[in-house]
Amino acid sequence: MQLLALLSAVLVISVQQLVEWKFGMAGLVGLLLLTIGIRANRPGISSAGAVLLALLVSRPAL
Numbered sequence: 439m440q441l442l443a444l445l446s447a448v449l450v451i452s453v454q455q456l457v458e459w460k461f462g463m464a465g466l467v468g469l470l471l472l473t474i475g476i477r478a479n480r481p482g483i484s485s486a487g488a489v490l491l492a493l494l495v496s497r498p499a500l
Contacts, residue, residue: 461494468494
């Protein structure tokens with residue numbers, strides 16, 4: 439059980455670091471909004487986070 443919790447924490451931290459590295463602070467805010475919205479069962483907040491992440495992913499490369 440503790441191994442599963444440790445692996446889960448490592449996965450979450452890795453995803454957060456990847457999003458911040460690739461999309462910057464806006465990506466981290468989008469991921470945070472999405473996570474908080476899902477955990478709090480607030481569809482408006484999770485939708486805002488999902489839209490922000492979708493806009494960051496779909497923007498043209500510079």
